[in-house]
Amino acid sequence: MIRERNKFGSNRLAVLGTVIFIFTVIVILKLAYLMIVKHDYYIALANNQHYANTELNPNRGDIYLQDYKEPDKLYPYATNRKYYLVYANTIEVKYPQDILTKLVAVLKIEDEEEQDIILQRLIKEDDVYEPLKHKISEEEMIQLAEYELPGIYFEEENWRYYPENAMGSQLLGFVGYTDAGYQGQYGLEGYFNEELSGIKGQLSSSRDSGGRIIPTGDRVYETAKDGFNLVLTIDRSLQFYTCSMLAKHSIKYGAENGTVIILNPNTGAIMAMCSYPEFDPNNYNEVEDIDIYNNPAVYSAYEPGSVFKAITMAIALDQEKVKPDTMFVDTGEVTIGKYTIKNAEGKIYGEQNMSQVLEKSINTGAIWAAQQVGLDKFNEYVENFGFGEKTGITLTGEVSGNISSLAKKSDIYLATASYGQGISATPIQLVTAFAAIANGGKLVEPYLVDQIVFDSGLVEKNEPSIIRQVISKKTSMTLSAMLASVVEVGHATLAGVPGYYIAGKTGTAQVINYQTGEYDADKTVHTFVGFAPINNPQYVMLTKFHHPSNVEFAASSAAPLFGEISKFLLNYLQIPVEK
Structure with a gap:
């Protein structure tokens, strides 16, 4: 009996010791949690009891x-x-x-x-x-x-x-609530969010x-x-007129969307940038599709079509492979391997010079000019014009386009690229490339901010930046005259303004159907890029319509929009009549 009682007492003592041990471990762990894990929390709590933080x-x-x-x-x-x-x-x-x-x-x-x-x-x-x-x-x-x-x-x-409501909304962006708080999103508001936000006190x-x-x-x-305060390069009156005309013409032609960029070719300063449709950044959450927030001027890469023939001709001229009066014979088609490429509407032009290739937008003529240059040199120039890389403009969402087909060392890709198919570019890349044609051959960096005004009152002026010389001044002048004939007697007469010599090129591009891998017969993109006056260019402008539904060619859509805005702009800038 005594042994059983001692045994029972020993068991009870062991249980008690175990309980005390477990309790001690729990207390130690709790103290460690409070002292290490929750240390900052309790320090802050103590501070809040003794300090009022605002x-x-x-x-x-x-x-x-x-x-x-x-x-x-x-x-x-x-x-x-x-x-x-x-x-x-x-x-x-x-x-x-x-x-x-x-x-x-x-x-x-x-x-x-x-x-x-x-x-x-x-x-x-x-x-x-x-x-x-x-x-x-x-x-x-x-x-x-x-x-x-x-x-x-x-x-x-x-x-x-936003006092101007929807005007240029994709350029501007908006400020709204995110998981990180009240933040700038899209456009300038998004790109410069940190600088615009300031520092809390x-x-x-x-x-x-x-x-x-x-x-x-x-x-x-x-x-x-x-x-910081930002002073843009954009003129309010020009922006208002441009955005209004873009909306008017987009509706007129039944386009899904449209874009206009006006740039100073000598500095790279953006004078106006508009997209259609727009949204009101004061009520940004009322849109039906958030894709409308993206700025197609920098976000949408597309196959530019025949506007790229101007780039092809610039390369051939600069390499001295052709002159404006160099002749070639058009048979209406070119066969490369298993592919046959034809002119628009199946036309056959016969003997034509290089100026006429641009005036009549002859696909086979552009191919012939590119073939005189060769794929490697052609690709080198295309890259030097800024295609395939971002321009660096201070907007969110810029894409680089795609010219990777030119690296495949295939004659068919050289041929299609010569007239702007099989490669893609953004509107900002195209207008910047045409600026080089207009300004004597210099690729300039496009920019939107003219001045930054700091909290201290200090003002920082943004200076123009020349990236590189792409073509010679002689090539620039020669091609400008050829592009002026496109507007004077070619496909782009509706881009003209009485009294002025305007240079430019139309482009009606097919749109690839990525499900079938074929070009969609019912969808096109219309573009016109031009500049004026040709002897002392003050602006270069791109006008673009995506999938217009009731007009067939850019000569009847993008070109007349260019002409209407140019008429206003030439008068607004008080540029003297040339002829």
Whole structure:
């Protein structure tokens, strides 16, 4: 019996020891968790008990448009506007349904789902800060305040505001909420988000055990630094007119979308950039398809078609393989291996010179000129013109296009590339390449920001950048005259403006169907790229329509849009009549 009792006592002692051991381990682990894992949390909690911390938000930088006629005058393109947040301290709310009725009436809240959300927030228990509606105007705030609704308060807040609404919206982008907070997205707002956002400041003050600020206590103050202001190279009047005309003509031709870029060929400064359709960045969340946020000027690479014949001719001229009067005989088609390439509409032109190849947009003539150069040298020039790489323009979403077919060392790819098929380019690449034709052969870097104005008031001027010499000045002048004949007597007469010599080239490109691998007979892309005046070019412009439904060729769509905008622009810039 004594042995059994001792055995029982020993077992009980062992169990007790095990329990104490486990408890000790748990305590040690808990202490380790609190001291190591949650260390920063409790330090912050302690600091919050002794300090009042306030985050100081900087003002987001503004974006401005220029006025070419009054250089000292700027127009806000993106700015900040004061609004109010209406919120509830639900502890004080007495009649939530009555409050909802007044909110609905004053703020014109018609959505029943939104009304229900607000009501649910009003009836929450013990919530001292329940946001009900952002972005209400000062007039609406005053009207609601006059009701003296128990538990209803207002807080001032800044919101991004776009005075020009939808004008050039893909260029501009917008500011909206993301997982990372209030951020610039797409366009200039997205690209320069960090610079525009500024740097937050902080105010930290000592407080007593009751939570009250101690006037003579410790205080840390870090000033918020406002974001930079951007002054764009774009002229407001030109931008407005260009975007309006693009929308008008896109609707007229039944196009899915359209693009216009106007660039100073001597500096690379963008004078106007528009897309159709547009969206209102003030209400960016009301779009049906978020693809509309992308800027097709830099985001959409496509097979450019016959506008590329100007690049082909530039290469052949610069290599001294052809002259404007060099003759070739067109039989209407060219056979390369198993492929036969024909002219548009199956036309046969017979004996033609190189100027006529451009005037009549002869596919076989472009192929012949490219063959005189050879694939390797042709590819080298195409790369030097900037195709196959990004231009570096300060916009989100730029793509590089695709000229990889030229690296395949195949005669068929040289042939198709000569008239702008089988390779892809973006509108910004095309207009930059044509700028080199216009300005004496120099590839310039396109840019949108003329000045950066820092928080300190310091102004940084953006200087033009020449990337490289692509063709000789002689080639530039010769080709400019050839392209002027395209507008004077060729396919692009509708791009002309009475009294001026305008150079340019049309392009009606087929569109590949990636499901079948064949070109779609019912879909085309129309492009015109040109510049004026040819003796002293002040602008180069690209006009483009994607899938126009009721016009067959670019000569009847992109060319007349170019002509209409050019008529305005030549007058606006006060360029003297040439003829």
